[in-house]
Each structure stands twice: as structure tokens, then as C-alpha cells.
Amino acid sequence: MSRTPERIAIIGAGPMGLAAAFQLVREGHIPVIFEADDRIGGMTASFDCDGMEIERYYHFHCTSDRAFLKMLAELGLADKMRWTETKMAYWFRGRLQAWGNPGALLKFRGLGLVAKFRYGLHAFHCVRRNDWRELNFLEASAWVKQWVGKEAYEILWRKLFDLKFHEYANTLSAAWIWSRIRRIGRSRYDLFREKLGCLEGGSQTWLREIESYIRERGGEFRLGTPVSRVLIEDGAIKGIRTGKRESQEEDSEENFEPFGKVISTIPIPCVPRLMPGLPRDLLEKFRAQKNIAVVCVIARLKRQLSENFWLNINDDEMDIPGLVEVSNLRPLPEHVVYVPFYMPGKHPKYKDADEIFTDRVRYYLRRINPALRDEDFLGLHVHRYRYAQPVCPPRHLDNLPPVALPIKGLWVADTSYYYPEDRGVSESFNFGKQIAKAVAAAP
Numbered sequence: 181m182s183r184t185p186e187r188i189a190i191i192g193a194g195p196m197g198l199a200a201a202f203q204l205v206r207e208g209h210i211p212v213i214f215e216a217d218d219r220i221g222g223m224t225a226s227f228d229c230d231g232m233e234i235e236r237y238y239h240f241h242c243t244s245d246r247a248f249l250k251m252l253a254e255l256g257l258a259d260k261m262r263w264t265e266t267k268m269a270y271w272f273r274g275r276l277q278a279w280g281n282p283g284a285l286l287k288f289r290g291l292g293l294v295a296k297f298r299y300g301l302h303a304f305h306c307v308r309r310n311d312w313r314e315l316n317f318l319e320a321s322a323w324v325k326q327w328v329g330k331e332a333y334e335i336l337w338r339k340l341f342d343l344k345f346h347e348y349a350n351t352l353s354a355a356w357i358w359s360r361i362r363r364i365g366r367s368r369y370d371l372f373r374e375k376l377g378c379l380e381g382g383s384q385t386w387l388r389e390i391e392s393y394i395r396e397r398g399g400e401f402r403l404g405t406p407v408s409r410v411l412i413e414d415g416a417i418k419g420i421r422t423g424k425r426e427s428q429e430e431d432s433e434e435n436f437e438p439f440g441k442v443i444s445t446i447p448i449p450c451v452p453r454l455m456p457g458l459p460r461d462l463l464e465k466f467r468a469q470k471n472i473a474v475v476c477v478i479a480r481l482k483r484q485l486s487e488n489f490w491l492n493i494n495d496d497e498m499d500i501p502g503l504v505e506v507s508n509l510r511p512l513p514e515h516v517v518y519v520p521f522y523m524p525g526k527h528p529k530y531k532d533a534d535e536i537f538t539d540r541v542r543y544y545l546r547r548i549n550p551a552l553r554d555e556d557f558l559g560l561h562v563h564r565y566r567y568a569q570p571v572c573p574p575r576h577l578d579n580l581p582p583v584a585l586p587i588k589g590l591w592v593a594d595t596s597y598y599y600p601e602d603r604g605v606s607e608s609f610n611f612g613k614q615i616a617k618a619v620a621a622a623p
């Protein structure tokens with residue numbers, strides 16, 4: 181217990197907001213967590229998929245997810261972690277090819293030997309490398325091309341960039357791409373065998389436990405309660421206003437709650453809307469941040485699509501960079517495949533009806549596994565998340581406002597703040613805890 185308990189507002193109940201609340205109750209404070217959604221979890225939240233409780237977006241863990249594994253131990257859930265030897269494949273030229281280890285690379289059909297060697301060398305270099313300072317200044321696609329050459333780039337990389345980042349494909353940081361390759365590359369039993377993890381019962385297992393932990397120690401949750409304004413007066417936090425009406429008068433007391441400290445964990449492109457009272461230069465920096473949306477289709481299948489957990493895709497008839505058959509990692513009563521369509525929120529396709537996406541998924545899955553018949557599709561669900569993936573350009577951190585803003589009592593961060601690491605549960609959890617420590621220590 182540090183000092184007199186303080187009531188501290190946290191905006192967002194994703195892993196970062198939950199971690200901040202977890203840390204604050206441990207330090208004897210009272211976090212009040214405001215969440216727009218009707219449930220906690222943010223991108224990790226689950227839903228009732230026709231009787232199965234599964235995540236709205238697939239989630240797996242790597243052996244390097246230290247903060248996540250530590251949190252599981254702190255919550256008494258360490259024995260719920262399951263590690264599995266997963267398989268990976270590449271769908272290319274109308275066939276599934278094994279992928280993800282040196283043997284598979286050597287056997288890969290449709291790529292020259294030199295291109296294979298250069299691709300392998302780059303992957304090896306990324307996994308071994310620790311220092312990212314130089315990469316921070318480089319643009320990713322040019323950097324990858326320089327290492328792997330034109331042939332390997334065109335066949336193995338280009339669609340991964342284009343179909344996820346669209347017009348931002350050539351604006352990403354090499355450090356950010358490197359950290360993604362390294363995270364997966366280091367999660368292995370050995371050179372030939374990938375090792376990925378999932379929690380028994382999925383993300384809901386830790387979400388349920390952490391919610392109880394926070395509540396039992398005095399933390400409060402306000403679900404279905406979007407924050408519409410963070411009130412700033414004379415350079416200090418005054419409180420927050422909740423509710424959907426954004427045209428409320430500043431001096432209205434309706435839905436107002438006073439706070440001296442606020443931690444915001446919502447996607448930072450949303451910050452200017454909630455905090456128009458920030459200095460203009462900071463507002464400009466928040467507004468300049470780019471983010472990619474996702475439309476994720478979940479297919480429940482009677483039969484297995486393939487034996488692979490992860491499938492990269494290079495196929496002119498498919499506008500997806502890959503898909504994930506989660507039931508090949510987490511034992512489930514049915515076969516479950518997640519098919520994410522990534523695109524900027526302003527992309528015209530983002531407005532397409534759910535049926536357009538589900539029809540495409542039926543076609544794609546049947547193309548990959550022609551044995552799938554209509555009756556093998558037990559159900560299709562669609563979820564959308566507008567701010568699913570930050571776009572991190574070279575020197576990304578130089579363009580971000582500081583976490584502790586020059587407003588007394590205000591801290592702001594999202595998944596892009598732990599650059600060069602990609603968005604991840606472990607990273608958000610770690611970051612949320614660090615912010616809470618700083619908040620608890622601040623006067």
C-alpha cells in the first residue's frame with residue numbers, strides 16, 4: 181500500500197487498461213474502469229459462438245510473452261497454459277505447401293534456390309538480431325527486398341504487406357517488421373518445430389480471473405459506458421464525462437465524474453475527440469496516427485480445413501494475406517477458422533455487408549480444401565474492429581506525444597507505444613502495468 185487510496189479513472193478495459201487496474205489495486209488504489217463495450221477484453225474479448233465461448237479475434241501466445249506468463253502466475257493460472265507443436269503452410273499456386281522451417285523452405289515449389297537461400301538468411305538474421313536502432317530508420321519493404329531479393333519478395337512478402345496495409349504498405353518501419361519475425365521465430369522447440377501456446381478456455385480464462393481480482397480489491401467496472409470527454413481545466417484533469425451525446429455543454433454535470441488522474445488506453449486516433457482541450461501540437465500528433473481496421477470472419481466447420489494452425493496465402497483470387505485454424509492449437513468441439521480481412525477504415529470495402537465477406541470465405545476455404553461441402557459450414561460469424569493495427573513508420577516513437585502528457589494527471593497510450601513490438605496481449609499488459617506504476621508514484 182503506497183499512500184492514501186486514490187480513485188483513478190481508466191478508459192478502456194482491454195489488456196492495457198486491465199493491467200493498469202491490476203497494478204493500481206495492488207498498490208492500494210481504486211481504479212474505475214470505463215469500457216464502451218458491454219464486456220471487458222478489447223480485442224481479446226470472447227463471444228458466444230453458437231454455444232462455444234471463443235475470442236472474436238484469434239489469439240495465440242509465444243514463449244517470449246513474458247509479461248503475459250508472469251500475469252498468469254500472479255493470477256494462479258500458470259497451469260492453464262498449453263503449448264503445442266503447431267504446423268504452418270503456404271497456399272501458393274493452388275497448392276498447400278509446408279512452411280516455417282528450413283526443410284520446408286528447401287522443398288518449397290515455385291521459388292529458385294538463390295531466393296530460398298536469401299529468404300532463409302534474412303529470417304535467420306532477424307531471429308538472432310537484438311539491436312533494432314539502425315532498423316528504426318529504415319522502411320520495411322525496401323529493407324526486406326534488399327535482403328531477400330525481388331523474386332522472394334514478390335512471392336513470399338509482397339501480398340503480406342499489400343493486403344494488410346494497402347496504401348501504407350511501403351511506409352512501415354523495418355524495426356517493427358523485424359520484431360514480428362523475431363517473436364514467432366524464437367517461439368520454437370527447435371529449428372524444425374514451432375511452439376505456440378493458448379490458454380485452456382481461451383482468453384476468457386484470464387479475463388474472468390483478472391476481473392474478479394480487481395473487483396475483490398475495490399476496483400470498479402463501468403461496462404457499456406463510453407467516455408465522451410476528458411475534462412481539462414487550468415492544465416489539470418478535472419474529470420470525465422460519459423455517454424454517447426458529444427454535444428453536451430462543458431459545464432453540464434450530467435454523467436460527470438470528478439477525477440484527479442486519468443489513464444487512457446483507447447486507440448490514440450480517438451484521443452482528439454475525447455480531449456479537444458489538449459494543446460494543438462499534441463492534437464495534431466494524435467490525429468496523424470494511422471490505423472488499420474479488420475473484418476474477421478469465423479467459420480465453424482464440420483471437417484478440418486487443413487492440419488495447419490497458420491496459413492500464409494499468395495493467390496490472386498483471394499484478398500487475404502493468411503488465415504488461422506485455431507482448433508489446430510486450441511482443442512475445440514468443432515473446427516474453427518478465423519479469416520481476417522485487413523483494410524484502412526476508410527477503404528470502401530470496410531462498408532461491405534457481412535454476407536459479402538462470408539461468401540468470399542466459403543469460396544476461399546473450398547478452394548483450399550475442395551472436400552469441404554456446403555453442409556460442412558456449420559456457421560459463419562463476422563466481427564469488426566476499427567482500430568485493429570497501428571501503422572508504425574520509421575522513427576515511430578519520435579512522432580508520438582509522451583505517455584505522461586503535459587496536463588497534470590493525464591496519461592495516454594495505446595498499442596503503438598511499445599514499438600518496435602507489434603500489438604500483443606503481453607506487450608499491452610506490460611505497458612499498462614508500467615503506466616500504473618508511474619501514475620501511483622505521481623503527486
Ligand SMILES: Cc1cc2nc3c(=O)[nH]c(=O)nc-3n(C[C@H](O)[C@H](O)[C@H](O)COP(=O)(O)OP(=O)(O)OC[C@H]3O[C@@H](n4cnc5c(N)ncnc54)[C@H](O)[C@@H]3O)c2cc1C
Pocket residue numbers: 191192193194195196197198214215216217220221222223224237238239240241405406407408445446447450454474476520565568569594595603604605606608
Ligand atoms: C485479429 C487480431 C488478432 C490478434 N492476435 C493476437 C495474438 O494472437 N496474440 C496476441 O498477443 N495479440 C493478438 N492481437 C492483439 C491484441 O489483441 C492486442 O494487442 C491487445 O488486445 C491490445 O490491448 P489494449 O488494451 O492495448 O487495446 P484494446 O484491446 O483495443 O482495448 C481498448 C479498449 O478501449 C475501449 N474503448 C475505446 N473507446 C472507448 C471510449 N470512448 N470509452 C471507453 N472505452 C473505450 C475499447 O472498447 C477496448 O475495449 C490480435 C488482434 C487482432 C485484432
